[in-house]
Amino acid sequence: MDKQLLIFDFDGTLIDSVPDLADATNAMLTTLGKETYPIETIRNWIGNGSRLLVERALVGKVKVLEGELTVEEADHAEQIFFDAYKNLSGSKTVAYPDVDNGLKKLKDAGYTLALVTNKPIRFVPKILQSFGWQDLFSEVLGGDSLSTKKPDPAPLLHVCEALNVSPEQAVMIGDSKNDILAGQNANMDTLGLSYGYNYGQDIRELNPTEAFDGFADLVTWIMRDKA
Missing domain, CATH: 3.40.50.1000 (HAD superfamily/HAD-like)
Structure with a gap:
C-alpha cells in the first residue's frame, strides 16, 4: 500500500479491553447502589470515550436523553469509574x-x-x-x-x-x-x-x-x- x-x-x-471496562463500569454502578449489567450489554456502550460509557451505564441504554442526568451526577460517576478502572486497568x-x-x-x-x-x-x-x-x-x-x-x-x-x-x-x-x-x-x-x-x-x-x-x-x- x-x-x-x-x-x-x-x-x-x-x-x-471490554472485560476491564465492564468490571470498572459495574464497580461504579455498585458503588452508586445501582443495578449492574452483563458484559455483552456494556460492550455496546463502548467506543465514544469514558463519559458516554458512564452516562449510558447510569441510564441503562445507548441513547442518553437530554435532562436524564445532571452534570454533577455524571461527573461524580465518571470519577468513580476512573478510580475503579485505574485499579484494574490492563489486568484482563x-x-x-x-x-x-x-x-x-x-x-x-x-x-x-x-x-x-x-x-x-x-x-x-x-x-x-x-x-x-x-x-x-x-x-x-x-x-x-x-x-x-x-x-x-x-x-x-x-x-x-x-x-x-x-x-x-x-x-x-x-x-x-x-x-x-x-x-x-x-x-x-x-x-x-x-x-x-x-x-x-x-x-x-x-x-x-x-x-x-x-x-x-x-x-x-x-x-x-x-x-
Whole structure:
C-alpha cells in the first residue's frame, strides 16, 4: 500500500479491553447502589470515550436523553469509574490475534505508526507498556488530548501535521463508525476491522476503503506491494 502513515484506533482494533471496562463500569454502578449489567450489554456502550460509557451505564441504554442526568451526577460517576478502572486497568485486557506481530512487521517495513483513541490519555501509556508497544507509535492521542475526538477529523489531522505527512499519505484503521467517519472526514483512506465494537453494525456498511475480518489479513493487504 503506497501510504506513509498508518493511524490505528486502540480499543476494539488492537486490544480487547471490554472485560476491564465492564468490571470498572459495574464497580461504579455498585458503588452508586445501582443495578449492574452483563458484559455483552456494556460492550455496546463502548467506543465514544469514558463519559458516554458512564452516562449510558447510569441510564441503562445507548441513547442518553437530554435532562436524564445532571452534570454533577455524571461527573461524580465518571470519577468513580476512573478510580475503579485505574485499579484494574490492563489486568484482563488482551491484544487481538496477530496484532503484536503485525504491528512490528508494519514498523519494520518502514511505515510510520500512530495511535488515536477515544480512551482518556492517562490510561494509554500503561497499557502500551504492558504489551511492549511504547516505542512503536510516533504519535499517541487520547480522547481528551484535544478539545474534540473521533468522529471529528481534528485528531487525525493533528497527527498528520505533527508528523509532517499529508492526509492523502495517511490511512485510518479502526473497528467502529467513529474511526471510519473520522478518516472520511479527514479525506483519508480508511480500513475497517469487523471484530471490534461497532454497536452491532457491520463495519462494511460505513463504506471503508477496505474491510477485514482479521488483523493478519489487514497486514497482508497493506504490505502486498512490499513483497
